[in-house]
Amino acid sequence: MRMRQWARDLGLGVRFAFAGGREGWVRVLLTGVGVGLGVALLLLTTALPSALDARHGREAARSDINYGAKEIPKADNTLLLASSGTTFRDKSIRGRDMQPEGPKAPLPPGVERFPAVGEMVVSPALKKLLGSDEGKLLRERLPQKIAGTIGESGLIGPTELAFYRGSDGLSPRSDGSSVAPGDQVVRIAKFGDQTSSSDPLDPVLLLLILVVFVVLLMPVAVFIAAAVRFGGERRDRRLAALRLVGSDSGMTRRVAAGEALAGAALGLVFGTGFFLVGREIAGSLEVFEVSVFPSYLDPSPALAVLVALVVMAAAVLVTLFALRGVVIEPLGVVRTAKPARRRLWWRLLLPLAGLGMLYPMVGQGRDGGDFNQYLVIGGVLLLLVGVTALLPWIVEAVVGKLGSGGIAWQLAVRRLQLSSGTAARMVNGIAVAVAGAIALQMLFAGVEGDYTKPTGKDVDRVQMQVSVPDGTPLAQSAAKFRDTEGVRRVYAYSEGYVGERRMDAELSAQVTVGDCASLREVTGLTSCRDGDVFAVQGAESDTKTEALAKPGTTVYFDSGYTDGPKTTPVAWTVPSTVKKATAREDMTGFERGGFMVTPKALPAAIAPELTGQIYLNLDESVPDVQDLVRNTAATIDPINEPMMWASSNRSERYDSIRTGLFVGAACVLALIGASLLVSQLEQLRERKKLLSSLVAFGTRRRTLSLSVLWQTAIPVALGLLLASVVGLTLGAVLLKMSDTAITVDWASVLTMTGTGAAVVLAVTLLSLPPLLRLMRPDGLRTE
Structure with missing residues (x-):
């Protein structure tokens, strides 16, 4: 019986929502849009697991190069394949050179036929880039004829840049083995059959992932909770009429919950529509070099149903919670009387409980095993919920003490004093996000x-x-780079190793061949001319050179220390004129030991035993200087990509989590802006008659506009201040949990708060045109 009564009252509320005239429809529409934006982002979140699985599946299906794979012999079903990817400006391009060894050679996914020599098949995004003015430099590096495009099954995203190129020069570099020396060339019999093991995430990275998800989803929940309360004041005045015709307070609250339920249901419809539209748009977008096909974004049915149930339940519960302090009587709503001051004690319990859940894991670090996921999620959640609980109390306490000022200030302060809760609700999402x-x-x-x-x-x-590949003269290659625009200096070296025996030498030393200017960059020389040989002394971890550097000693190149095909070791006698040189740190950060040799001091027969390395000093003020170097390198060897130097390397997993955070933050910021704008428009609509009355009595529009700005600025300032305190506290606790010293990057803190303030400012400025339209005397008309 009780359930039947609840269902009847909720149904009556739904009818009121859709049959309440223009005002009712506008309120339901605004609620639906606000909830819909949040639902769309939640659906996107539920689709993430399937999107990640789809990307991983595509990547696995086309996997090919695996240096731990077992060697296979040449057959009619094998394919020689080389990694020939490159970089254009800041974009990575996946590339493969292919040479089928028989009619049954496997085709990569998404490719219908093998490209001939001088042809390539490319991804649609790369084809577009090559055909544009922007791709002029890249066309010089990839001049092959485009013979087709790679299908969706062979790509991990619609904006991926990739190509497969026909080749006939991979056989000499394969040497009949699975991986050739010095080259990224493999022989495979099928794609997608490469096995690779991945290490489990360490506890700190897992902690990062958990916190990222909670932090990104919490503002969404806050905005949905705020959206179902749109138009609350007008709704309560309508509900007073129900009391006049005989309904009790319980029925009135259930009817109100029914109205919220209607808005939430419409929000689910809108959210589904927003998600479907956004999914199609996602196919043409790239955020932080991540793109997805629309088919990837397929929410799990179970999770989608869970989102719907949670949103509907939240609409009812939030409405009932909001009405707990409102007395709806037959003759009006008792809200305009001075309300009781908000209590602080229970609001402090939420963040304190959150800290209590996180405290047992303080000092655990990565050596203490995985963090308890439930405690992490619960603790972070309670701390962020504490922001939404504390902010209304802080706004009420502060605005109650604000004094006199200009007319705009007084209008803003008085409005905040009368409805501080509404102002806090608008800022809650921003505060939680910051x-x-x-x-x-x-x-x-x-x-x-x-x-x-x-x-x-x-x-x-x-x-x-x-x-520089084997067989290519180093001097000619260096000359090409010297002629390249933007290259300041070129240091070219031929490098190898010598031992005291023909094979299985016990003593070995490095040999570096270069002109005097290049040798001075890697060792300390007093004097140098072509034909000199130097033995380096004092290099770290080099104890072999002194024994091998005695004049007249015979040493052997390729004495079992170089990779690759075995050749007859070449003998070399250390000349009697060998000089001493002091070790110094070279450009790679190591002290180079062994022999430093000028070109004339070595016989020509030794040249094939050495590998060439060229180091470049660039004028980075020249536009696209790195790509100019890559184009020159492609004329020397189209497979080997020049290496960009960096002062540090970062973990790929850490980078991927960081990229995921940036992508998620971009989506949440877009939601924050859109939801705030809807919320602001709803607030202005609620005060349409008040604004019109003030204009009719002679209040200047500039004064009213400034008062609206103050009404936004004061709660925002308080919310960002509270967010900074809570954020710093939570950050300090998380650092202690990861057993890391607490440091505060104040520039980042200011950036985060500034970003939140900028979003609010942009939304406020966008709401000024509707505000000016509402400030007209004809707004006093009523039906």
Whole structure:
């Protein structure tokens, strides 16, 4: 019986929502749009697992190069394949050179036929880039004829840049083995059959993922909760009429919950529509070099149903909670009387409980095993919910003490004093997002050093490095780079190793061949001319050179220490004129030992036993200088990509989590802006008659506009201040949990708060045109 009564009252509320005239429809529409934006983002979140699985599946289906794979012999079903990817400006291009060895050679996914020599098949995005003015430099590097496009099954995203190129020069580089020496060439019999093992996430990275999800989803829940309360004041006045015709207070609240339920149901419809439209748009977008096909975004049915149930239940519960302090009587709503002051004690319990859940994991670090996921999620959730609970109390306490000022200030302060809760609800989402962002920024900055390792390379002396393939004269290659625009200096070296025996030598030393100017960059020389040989003394971890550097000693190149095909070791006698040189740190960050040899001091027969390395110092003020170097390198060897030097390397997993955070934050910021705008428009609509009355009595429009800005600025300032405190506290606790020293990057904190303030300011400015339209005397008309 009780359930039947609840169902009848809720149904009556739904009827009121859709049959309440123009005002009712506008309120339901605004609620539906606000809830719909949140639902769309929640649906996107539920689709993430399937999107990640789809991308991983596509990547696995086309996997090919695996250096741990078992060697296979040449057959009619094998394919020689080389990694020939490149970089254009800041975009990575996946590339493969292919040479089928028989009629049954496997085709990569998405490719209908093998491209002939001089042809390539490309992804649609790469085809578009090559055909544009922007791709002029890239066309010089990839001049092959486009013979087709790669299908969707062979790509992980619609904006991926990729190509497969026909080749006939991979056989000499394969040497009949699975992986050729010095080259990224493999022989495979099928795609997608490569096995690779991945290490489990360490606990700190898992902690990062958990916190990222909570921080990104919490503002969405806050906005949905705020959206179902749109038009609350007018709704309560309508409900007073129900009391006049005999309904009790319980029935009135259930009818109100029914109205909220109607708005939430419409929000689910809108949210589904927004999601479907956004899914199609996602196919043409790229955020932080991540793109997805629309088919990837397929929400799990179970999770989608869960989202619907949670949103509907939240609409009812939030409405009943909001009406707990409102007395709806037959003759009106008792809300205009001075309400009781908000209590602080229970609001403090929420963040304190959150800290209590996180405290047992303080000091655990990555050596203490995985963090308890439930405690992490619950603790972070309670701390962020504490922001939404504390902010109304802080706004009420502060605005109650604000004094006199200009007319605009007084209008704003008086409005905030009468409805501080409404103002706080508008800012809650921003405050939660900023608090979470500050905590995450602190955590990322604190643990970044654990996932970032210095390379030791001197990026001031050298910015790019090029490997010269065997058989290519080093001097000619170096000359090409010297003629390349933007290259300041070229350091070219031929490198190899010598031993005291023909095979299985016990003593070995490095040999570096270069002109005098290049040798001075890697060792300390007093004097040098072509034909000199130097033995380096004092190099770290080099104890073999002294024994091998005695004049007249015979040493052997390729004495079992170089990779690749076995050749007859070449003998070389250390000349009697060998000089001494002192070790110094070279551009790679190491002290180079062994022999330093000028070109005339070595016989021509030794040249094939050496590998060429070219180090480049660039004028980075020249536009696209890196791509100019890559184009030159492609004329020397189209497979080997020049290496960009960096002072440090960062973990790929850490980078992927960071990228995921940026993508999610971009989506949440878009939701924040859109939802705030809807909320602001709803507030202005609620006060349409009040604004019109003030204009009719002679209040200047500029004064009213300024009062609206003050009404937004005061809660925003308080919300961002609270968010900073909570964010710093949460960040400090997370750092202690990861056993990392607490450091605060104040520039990042200011950036986070500034971003939140900028979003609110932009929304406020966008709401000024509707505000000016509402400030007309004809707004006093009523039906």
